[in-house]
Amino acid sequence: MTLAASAPVRILLSAPAAAGLKGRIAQVLGERPHALVLAEKLAPGDDFDLAFVSRDVTGQSTKHEVLPATQNFYDLLRGGTGLQWVHIHSAGADRPIYSELRARGVQISTSSGANAEVVAQTALAGLLALARRFPQLMAAQQARRWAPLVREGQAPRDLAGQTAVIVGWGPIGRRIAAFLRLLGLRVVVARHSSAPAPEEGVEMVGLAQLPAVLPHADWLLLACPLTPQTRALVDARMLALLPAGACLVNVARGEVVVEADVIAALQSGQLGGAYLDVFEHEPLDSASPLWSLPNVIVTPHSAGHSDGNQQRVSALFLANLARWHAGQPLQYTVA
Structure with a gap:
C-alpha cells in the first residue's frame, strides 16, 4: 500500500546516488513533500518508505561475501519498519537480503534490461574469442611463440551454420540471439514456455526439452535467471549430451551449472571451451582449476559493467x- 498523497516520502539511498538524483526525484514527486535519507547519516529511530540500492552500495560485495559498507546498508533495510518498496540496480534479485524483504511484504523491483545490451555484447565477445581460439593465441603470445593455427592444423570452424542453444529469453537472451543470427548461426532457445517466438528464425522449446536439443548444439549459452528450475540445470548428464568439443558461455548465474561437472568436462575435452563470468561462489577461489585451464576464459562477474549503466538504472x-x-503498479517487480 502506498502512502497518502500528503504524507512525506522518505527515500533511503547512498550519498552518491542522492547527489546525482536529488533534482530529478524532486521533479518526479512535484509538490509532494519528500526527504532523502542518506544511509551514511541515518540516525537511530529514523525510518523510510522507499529505498534505492545503487551500484555503489553493493560495490565489490558479492551475494556470497558481503563487505562492511554493503552489510550496513542491508542492515538498514532490515530495520526499516516502514519500508514498502526497494529498487535495485541489478537485473537479478537472488541476493538473500531481497528474499528476506519480500517475505516481509516489501516490493522489490529490478533494473531488468538496463545492462542487457552490454551483457549480450560480452557474451558474444566470449563466444568469438573461443571460436577464434584467442586463449590459445594469447598463450602463444605470452610465450613469444609464433604459432599460426593453420600451420598447426587447428583452423577454427566457420561460425555460419553452427547451432547455438540459448537458455533464457529475457532481454539478454533476445539480444544474444539477434547477434548470433547475424553471424549465420542457427538459434534454438530453451525457456519456461515453448510458445513460438515472434522473432523470425528463432526456434523455441520448453526447458524440459533441453536434453533433446543439446546433442545438436555447438554452443550452449546461459542467459536465464536463477530459479528452482534452473539451479544446477547444467550438470554432468546435460554436458554429456553435448557433442564433444561444444563450448559453454555463462552470463547468467554460477549456480545454474554444477561447477565441478563443468570442470571435469573441460578437463576431459567433452567441453571444448568455456567463457564464464559467474560462479557458484564469488569471488572464485584462487585454487579453482578454472583459472588455469587453457580452454577457459574467466571474468569476475563483470559482463554487464559499462559507464552507461548508471544512467539507465537511474x-x-x-x-x-x-x-x-x-498509485500505479511498478514495473519489473519480483514475483
Missing part, C-alpha cells in the same frame, strides 16, 4: 518512482 528507478507516486 531512469528505471525514476520511472518506477513516478508510477509509485501515481
Whole structure:
C-alpha cells in the first residue's frame, strides 16, 4: 500500500546516488513533500518508505561475501519498519537480503534490461574469442611463440551454420540471439514456455526439452535467471549430451551449472571451451582449476559493467518512482 498523497516520502539511498538524483526525484514527486535519507547519516529511530540500492552500495560485495559498507546498508533495510518498496540496480534479485524483504511484504523491483545490451555484447565477445581460439593465441603470445593455427592444423570452424542453444529469453537472451543470427548461426532457445517466438528464425522449446536439443548444439549459452528450475540445470548428464568439443558461455548465474561437472568436462575435452563470468561462489577461489585451464576464459562477474549503466538504472528507478507516486503498479517487480 502506498502512502497518502500528503504524507512525506522518505527515500533511503547512498550519498552518491542522492547527489546525482536529488533534482530529478524532486521533479518526479512535484509538490509532494519528500526527504532523502542518506544511509551514511541515518540516525537511530529514523525510518523510510522507499529505498534505492545503487551500484555503489553493493560495490565489490558479492551475494556470497558481503563487505562492511554493503552489510550496513542491508542492515538498514532490515530495520526499516516502514519500508514498502526497494529498487535495485541489478537485473537479478537472488541476493538473500531481497528474499528476506519480500517475505516481509516489501516490493522489490529490478533494473531488468538496463545492462542487457552490454551483457549480450560480452557474451558474444566470449563466444568469438573461443571460436577464434584467442586463449590459445594469447598463450602463444605470452610465450613469444609464433604459432599460426593453420600451420598447426587447428583452423577454427566457420561460425555460419553452427547451432547455438540459448537458455533464457529475457532481454539478454533476445539480444544474444539477434547477434548470433547475424553471424549465420542457427538459434534454438530453451525457456519456461515453448510458445513460438515472434522473432523470425528463432526456434523455441520448453526447458524440459533441453536434453533433446543439446546433442545438436555447438554452443550452449546461459542467459536465464536463477530459479528452482534452473539451479544446477547444467550438470554432468546435460554436458554429456553435448557433442564433444561444444563450448559453454555463462552470463547468467554460477549456480545454474554444477561447477565441478563443468570442470571435469573441460578437463576431459567433452567441453571444448568455456567463457564464464559467474560462479557458484564469488569471488572464485584462487585454487579453482578454472583459472588455469587453457580452454577457459574467466571474468569476475563483470559482463554487464559499462559507464552507461548508471544512467539507465537511474531512469528505471525514476520511472518506477513516478508510477509509485501515481498509485500505479511498478514495473519489473519480483514475483
